[in-house]
Amino acid sequence: FIKYDNLKDVNKLVFVSNRLPFTIVKRKGSFHLQPSAGGLATGLSSFYKAYQAIWVGWSGVAKEKIKGSEREKFEKRLKAENCYPVFLSQSDIENFYHGFCNKTIWPLFHYFPLYTVHSKRLWEAYKRVNEIFCDEVAKVAQEDDIIWIHDYHLMLLPQFLRDRFPEATIAFFLHIPFPSFEIFRLLPWRREILRGLLGADLIGFHTYDYVRHFLESASSLIGCEHSFGHITAENRVIRVDAFPMGIDYQRFARAAKNPKVKQEIQRIRHIVKTRNMVLSVDRLDYTKGIPQRLEAFDLFLEKNPKYKEKITLVLVAVPSRTNVEQYKLLKAELDELVGKINGKHGTIGWIPVWYLYRCLSFTSLVALYNIADVALITPLRDGMNLIAKEFIASKMDDRGVLILSEMAGAAKELGEAIIINPNNKERIVNALKEALEMKEEEQIERNKIMRRRLQRYNVVRWANDFMDRLSYVKKIQQELLVR
Numbered sequence: 001f002i003k004y005d006n007l008k009d010v011n012k013l014v015f016v017s018n019r020l021p022f023t024i025v026k027r028k029g030s031f032h033l034q035p036s037a038g039g040l041a042t043g044l045s046s047f048y049k050a051y052q053a054i055w056v057g058w059s060g061v062a063k064e065k066i067k068g069s070e071r072e073k074f075e076k077r078l079k080a081e082n083c084y085p086v087f088l089s090q091s092d093i094e095n096f097y098h099g100f101c102n103k104t105i106w107p108l109f110h111y112f113p114l115y116t117v118h119s120k121r122l123w124e125a126y127k128r129v130n131e132i133f134c135d136e137v138a139k140v141a142q143e144d145d146i147i148w149i150h151d152y153h154l155m156l157l158p159q160f161l162r163d164r165f166p167e168a169t170i171a172f173f174l175h176i177p178f179p180s181f182e183i184f185r186l187l188p189w190r191r192e193i194l195r196g197l198l199g200a201d202l203i204g205f206h207t208y209d210y211v212r213h214f215l216e217s218a219s220s221l222i223g224c225e226h227s228f229g230h231i232t233a234e235n236r237v238i239r240v241d242a243f244p245m246g247i248d249y250q251r252f253a254r255a256a257k258n259p260k261v262k263q264e265i266q267r268i269r270h271i272v273k274t275r276n277m278v279l280s281v282d283r284l285d286y287t288k289g290i291p292q293r294l295e296a297f298d299l300f301l302e303k304n305p306k307y308k309e310k311i312t313l314v315l316v317a318v319p320s321r322t323n324v325e326q327y328k329l330l331k332a333e334l335d336e337l338v339g340k341i342n343g344k345h346g347t348i349g350w351i352p353v354w355y356l357y358r359c360l361s362f363t364s365l366v367a368l369y370n371i372a373d374v375a376l377i378t379p380l381r382d383g384m385n386l387i388a389k390e391f392i393a394s395k396m397d398d399r400g401v402l403i404l405s406e407m408a409g410a411a412k413e414l415g416e417a418i419i420i421n422p423n424n425k426e427r428i429v430n431a432l433k434e435a436l437e438m439k440e441e442e443q444i445e446r447n448k449i450m451r452r453r454l455q456r457y458n459v460v461r462w463a464n465d466f467m468d469r470l471s472y473v474k475k476i477q478q479e480l481l482v483r
């Protein structure tokens with residue numbers, strides 16, 4: 001299970017990401033630990049313990065709000081999970097997390113330049129918080145550890161750590177798209193970001209397109225020469241490569257047999273009585289194309305009246321970044337749109353869209369994956385999208401159809417799904433009809449192929465490949481030094 005070929009057994013693995021797998025949240029006046037949402041936390045949390053890794057990340061709460069013995073209590077609980085929380089001030093959370101991360105990098109890297117805020121104040125906070133993370137990592141890591149930094153919040157950290165530990169093994173993986181050069185160049189601090197990333201020995205992305213975009217930016221903006229995915233910068237060879245992230249396949253495949261899940265399936269079937277169920281699950285985020293999806297469902301019902309009272313769209317939107325204006329606006333838009341569609345098509349006894357604005361338990365989520373005839377996953381832009389993979393992995397009988405946006409990284413691996421352009425409403429309508437009317441043998445044939453692929457290239461294999469490539473680049477660096 002654990003193998004890092006060529007890396008010494010004594011190397012400890014240190015994960016660093018903005019989110020820990022658990023977030024401290026305040027509910028009904030007191031603090032609780034809650035599993036974090038989103039691809040990174042759900043994807044990595046299933047195996048970091050098996051790697052005996054420790055994890056450094058933000059606690060989720062402002063340091064002004066949790067103090068003294070209460071903070072110590074949570075530090076202790078998190079430490080028992082091998083997690084080391086970073087406490088940020090309220091103003092750093094505002095300017096770094098809600099600010100530069102989610103008002104600058106997130107929209108720009110997802111091709112929303114009009115939503116992107118360029119502010120020096122937010123940039124300064126980004127630098128400062130990356131320095132804070134550097135200090136925190138330095139407290140728990142040693143020079144011969146392997147430091148694996150994750151995602152767009154910490155793109156300056158590789159170089160900050162390199163300055164402090166010149167010989168360290170540092171890797172970086174970006175969980176969101178790396179945009180094309182024409183988009184990336186819009187960022188005033190584009191060179192600083194590139195130089196920050198180049199502090200790593202290995203830089204990983206989900207797809208080859210993102211690798212290509214990164215290499216083009218590095219050569220156009222800072223003149224880095226590259227050949228076959230190797231960059232030479234400051235006398236170091238750096239590897240840039242694609243590693244499409246997998247899921248914990250067995251966890252989803254096994255869940256269908258779990259008595260609790262079976263019970264939940266019965267319960268939901270008893271409530272949602274229509275013949276067909278279409279499922280949509282995302283964090284509530286403008287990159288996910290949720291309004292476009294709802295409009296397509298509206299048009300589908302208009303064009304296919306025979307499906308009225310026979311179909312339900314279960315729309316799960318997990319609350320996310322609720323302090324950021326664009327997310328508030330989107331929430332209001334969705335509330336209105338769902339109301340409009342239900343008012344327009346609904347009848348006594350039939351609600352076309354079941355709208356759940358909350359985080360679901362694993363049991364309910366897997367039960368929904370199992371029942372759904374169709375998963376409608378239509379992001380406008382998505383680094384990978386693990387929901388698409390989880391849906392297929394959960395389908396033990398291989399029935400069900402995945403409709404997937406070509407703008408999601410996952411579309412590169414799940415070519416047997418019905419692939420659509422999320423901006424083409426008519427195409428989504430046709431895809432829905434095609435999915436609902438697809439012969440069972442064809443569903444099974446398509447899903448079997450995808451399931452086998454997901455089973456083979458699961459999250460452990462993904463991490464092992466990443467580690468192998470990291471040890472390979474360290475070896476090349478050593479050989480070059482000897483010469």
Ligand code: G6P
Nearest residue numbers: 019037038039040151175176321
């Ligand atoms: C995406 C990002 C993750 C992030 C997650 C949830 O999947 O790639 O880094 O953790 O969204 O967003 P949040 O802002 O709640 O951490």
